[in-house]
Amino acid sequence: MKKSDFYFDLPERLIAQHPLEQRDASRLLVLNRADGSVTHRHFRDLIEYVQPGDCIVFNNSRVIPARLMGHAVGRTTPIEVLLLTDKGDGLWECLTRPGRKTREGVELTFGDGMLTATVEKVQPDGNRLIRFHYEGIFLEILDQLGTMPLPPYIKEKLEDQERYQTVYSKTPGSAAAPTAGLHFTDEMLDALQNKGVKLAFVTLHVGLGTFRPVKEEEITDHVMHSEFYMMDEATAEQINSTRKAGGKIWAVGTTASRTLETIADEDGLVRAQSGWTDIFIYPGYRFKAVDHLVTNFHLPESTLMMLISAFASREMVMEAYRQAIEQEYRFFSFGDSMLLY
Incomplete structure (x- = not known):
């Protein structure tokens, strides 16, 4: 599979330069993996899709002023x-x-x-x-x-540094934010728990290798960077009990997805551990642990595009991106969100 298979043309005006005033006011593109249909919602509507007994896994790494x-x-x-x-x-x-x-x-x-x-x-x-x-x-x-290491495509100054942190960030160590989680508010987290949804937290310290361009045309020649991850006993128990009870596992972001897929066995069960992962997920990969994925819109030809194209399909993802551009969604770190359901 070629790097160019994951290229799309993005107008520069759609690259979000600042976060919205209200985190959960961002738009949410919902991609149904069963039939490829696309629905346009707002991020706060995510609660409607999560069912009681499901478990949402967040990455609680905190960005350091690196x-x-x-x-x-x-x-x-x-x-x-x-x-x-x-x-x-x-x-x-x-x-x-x-x-x-x-x-x-x-x-x-x-x-x-x-x-x-x-x-x-x-x-x-x-x-x-x-x-x-x-x-x-x-x-x-x-x-x-130090100052916050914002991505190079963000040209405007960030007035409130906490807007490049998730509301649940806890463990310092990332050089970039796990941006899929930037849309969640404390009120949304409370509403999810009140609905009977489990909230679980892993740590994966995001390195800038995540954003480095893939240079090789054959994507299998790409060498993935390593990132440090941690999962504790309480989180492992939440995930395993959800799986055994028939609930679904939601991953917030590609970083949470990579952590879960690194740790999970063939049955999707996990155990407490820490270490370094260089897992590279691209089409053909079979997901073991993640049932639904919440993510932002990613750069063309990036490993993140390849991961979500493995979770749905390249054709579905590229069509969803075409619609997002047509509908003028906001892209990248401070942009809108996508649910692969």
């Missing part, structure tokens, strides 16, 4: 560092710009020396392994010095 601006010690040229993956003991995998200014051994400083760092290794893909030196709590320093 973009740092500093410079090399003794220099004045600005250097941007984007934190990607925590390797432990102050060591992070990072993107840097300009790369030529961050060779191995370069010493960096941020915030008048509040935070310093050493470039320890330049990896084959160009990412840097950088060790940070500081006193106190690293995340508190990031809160002071």
Whole structure:
């Protein structure tokens, strides 16, 4: 299967530059996988589709202010560092710009020396392994010095940083938001529970590899990035009891989907665990754990387009996207939502 099979032409005006004032006021395109029919609703209508006894699985990872601006010690040229993956003991995998200014051994400083760092290794893909030196709590320093790493297609300034967090975000560690969950409000979560729906939470720290373009024309040649995930005993029990009772498992976002499909056995049952996943889901994959999927609209030729095309079919998804463009849905991180039902 070719990368170009997942291409579509998107007018730039449809790329959402800011979130709507009310999270659940976004539009919801409902794709019925049984017959390919499309219905146009609003996100708050999602509650009508979820049944008592179902379980919705959310990714509770929280975005960290991962973009740092500093410079090399003794220099004045600005250097941007984007934190990607925590390797432990102050060591992070990072993107840097300009790369030529961050060779191995370069010493960096941020915030008048509040935070310093050493470039320890330049990896084959160009990412840097950088060790940070500081006193106190690293995340508190990031809160002071860092900014939210919004995707490059968002050109407008985000006034309220919490709008790039889900209302249920809990565990810091993502370089990008699990954006399918941005539409949920506390009131919606309460309404779902009052309807008899179980709410379960996994953690998958979203890396920017999710958004990197697929370069190979044959998609099977693409090498997927790894992301860290966690599922606790309580969540595993909620999912397994739902499955055994005949309820449906809903995944909010491709990150929750990848976590569930990484952990699930052939019967869709899961167990508490943590680790790294590089699962790459594309057409031909058989889903084991996810029955219904809530997701945003994705970039052309992305691994996320390939995942949802595996969940429905490429033809159904491309037709749904054609209708979304025709109806002028808002696209990408701050855009509208889609239910594959």
